[in-house]
Amino acid sequence: MRIAVTGSNGLLGRATVDLLRADGHEVVGFDVSRPAGPGFVKVDLADYGQTLDALLGVTARHSGLDALVHLAAIPVNGLVPDATTFHNNMTVSFNVMFGALRAGIRTIVYASSITAMGFPFEEAPPALPVDESYTAANNTYGLGKVLEEAMAAQLVRWHHDTSITALRYTNVVPADGYESFARAGDPTYRRDLIGSYVDARDGASAVAVSLRHRAPGFEVYNVAAPDSGLSIPTAELAKQWFPGVPLTPGGEFESLMSTAKLQSLGWRAEHLWRDEYRG
Known part of the structure; x- marks a missing residue:
């Protein structure tokens, strides 16, 4: 397939581009920063005209896309004022999704977030592990993600063959970024992430699996490592962090962010902190 990846110069974007190319796909990166070169187009995605034009075709880059x-x-x-975060992300996601449909692209996989399901979890979720049935926004970034999911669920109705997949990523860890797991024995570590994490390479493989299993309609999948990012047993963490919240029994260090739905597609995380951390 010929696939465009927006945010191709980001942590998850770089890993995704590398994996998709390794899988034999032709990939075009769209981003606002990176030296120009083959396979990359500098696009201001907040500008709908630029976005639509880039999706339709770019001379010497592509003449049409199969997926986005x-x-x-x-x-x-925190990087910019809260309202700016919301306005930018909602505008960009609308431009990209709407523009893709106008360009005839019917397969879209995009990054949602743990912030659409309760982060930073100052309010306890209804049950543990937290699955895709729970939606709650507690900051402007999360509010944007919740609204993006609502928008995507409506857009797929406009063309019967459209497939949009939202991947609710937790904190994405680079291959060389496991130093912080030295704090794994601290019960306050990753508390706002309910102990979860995912390696960027596994985050990229979630994209690849979603593309392979595309089906008409809208689906949401959590993306996290299957194990907790702490060395404290999960049952103990759940009792301390969320007293009284029902916990479905699992492995001793099972993640409190359920990935059973994504695993049902054959996805498996291959990079776990217990193997990657060299402390």
Whole structure:
């Protein structure tokens, strides 16, 4: 397939581009920063005209796309004022998704977030592990993600063969970024992430699996490592963090962010902190 990846110069974007190319796909990266070169187009995705034109075709880059992977965003609150985070991310996601449909692209996989399901979890979720049935936004970044999911669920109705997949990523860890797991024995570590994490390479493989299993309609999948990022047993963490919340029994260190749905597609995380951390 010929696939465009927005945010191709980001942590998850780079890993995704590398994996898709290794799988034999032709990949065009769209981003606002990176030296120009083969396989890359500098695009201001906040500008609908630029976005639509880039999706339709770019001389010497592509003449049409089979699928779109949308990863571009202001990645967290705090980098710019809160309203700017919301306005930028919502505008970009609308431009990209709507533009893709106008360009005849019917397969879209995009990055949603743990922030669409309760992060930073100051309010306890209804049950543990937290699955895709729970939606709650507690900051402007998360609010944007919740609204993006609502928008995507409506857009797929406009063309019967459209497939949009939202991947609710937790904190994405680079291959060389496991130093912080030295704090794995601290019960306050990753508390706002309910102990979860995912390696960027496994985050990329979630995109690849989603593209392979595309089906008409809208689906949401959690993306996290299957194990907790702490060395404290999961049952103990759940009792301390969320007293009284029902916990479905699992492995001793099972993640409190359920990935059973994505695993049902054959996805498996291959990079776990217990193997990667060299402390």
